[in-house]
Amino acid sequence: MSSAALRNEFPPAPRPFSPHVPNVHVQPPFVFVQAEWGYREVVRHLDETGAMTEADLNALGAEGWELAGILQDGRSVRYYLKRQLR
Numbered sequence: 001m002s003s004a005a006l007r008n009e010f011p012p013a014p015r016p017f018s019p020h021v022p023n024v025h026v027q028p029p030f031v032f033v034q035a036e037w038g039y040r041e042v043v044r045h046l047d048e049t050g051a052m053t054e055a056d057l058n059a060l061g062a063e064g065w066e067l068a069g070i071l072q073d074g075r076s077v078r079y080y081l082k083r084q085l086r
Contacts, residue, residue: 036085
């Protein structure tokens with residue numbers, strides 16, 4: 001057999017895709033939207049209902065509420081929550 005019969009020939013590899021087009025620059029638009037927030041205060045009296053549990057906080061989180069702060073005032077605790085309206 002000749003060496004030409006044993007030689008495998010493959011087509012050249014394709015050139016990588018280049019998204020760059022000379023002298024063209026596309027700037028995506030910027031849209032600024034002012035966020036609107038809703039706030040909620042939950043007061044729990046420790047002697048009556050106790051503090052909020054993990055299940056309580058998860059239920060509020062499922063509604064989109066995020067715990068923003070806590071204030072203990074004697075035997076009551078105030079939970080301050082917020083959520084983005086739009």
